[in-house]
Amino acid sequence: MEYTLIGHPHTRAMRVMWMLEEVGQPYTLIPAKPHQEAVVSRYPVGKVPALVVGETVLTDSAAICTYLADRFEAMTLTAGTVERGQQDAHLQFILDELDGTLWQASKHKFVLPPELRVEGVHATAHHEWKRGVKELERRLGDQPFLMGEAFTVPDLIAAHCLVWAISAKFDVESDLVMAYGKRCRSRPAFKAARARGAEEIGKITS
Known part of the structure; x- marks a missing residue:
């Protein structure tokens, strides 16, 4: 197909x-x-x-x-396993704390009509982003990827968020997370x- x-x-x-x-x-x-x-x-x-x-x-x-x-x-890990539950939890975290934060900032920068944009949202978004990066760093620890050695869907979404962040001028204040993003983007x-x-x-x- x-x-x-x-x-x-x-x-x-x-x-x-x-x-x-x-x-x-x-x-x-x-x-x-x-x-x-x-x-x-x-x-x-x-x-x-x-x-x-x-x-x-x-x-x-x-x-x-x-x-x-x-x-x-x-x-991906097998559906119905504890490991899959952990994988899905990582994915939900990324969607809530990284993707959601970037999207909220984008909406108030160029998506919403000018009269509906709130300037203060950007400061809040940058604050939330920094917290999210710290949590991503904690979840990674000394592993190459979120689920250990295996590159899974949450890694792909997180890596894309990091690319988005750089283009949107959101700082990634973590050498570990920056190296992780580079590792993901090195994939063929x-x-x-x-x-x-x-x-x-x-x-x-x-």
Whole structure:
């Protein structure tokens, strides 16, 4: 089966691109931005990414990556085990404390209409981000990845958040976490996804 992924590479769609490369699955990329017709025609909310699987549209990057991990038995622990519970707890932490913080800051910087933006949100977001990075550092400890030696879905989402943070000028005040992000981004699948994204963006701008 070839999947169709809808979402611009500069959005959370990059997570799914990376995941598809990790599991070695071909896919067609429709590099649409949020609320463009290619998105809302399949997902009326207008958010990206969306993954078309047969007649079904899956949404939310973390849910899509988890589906692909389970489907291809890669980058995940077995459902129903304590280890899988730990993995899912790491993922929820990342979504709440890292992804959620970055998204909140983004909304009040350029997503929401100007009259709804609250300037003070940015100071709060930076404070929350620093706390999240410290907790990520604690969870990693002396392990290469959150679940030990195995690179799993939470690592992929966390690594993407770190890329997002750097572009959004959020400091990562931890050498350990910076090294972790670099380790995740050194994976061939990430490099392949990034190259594919650059190629697609080039087509749009040329």
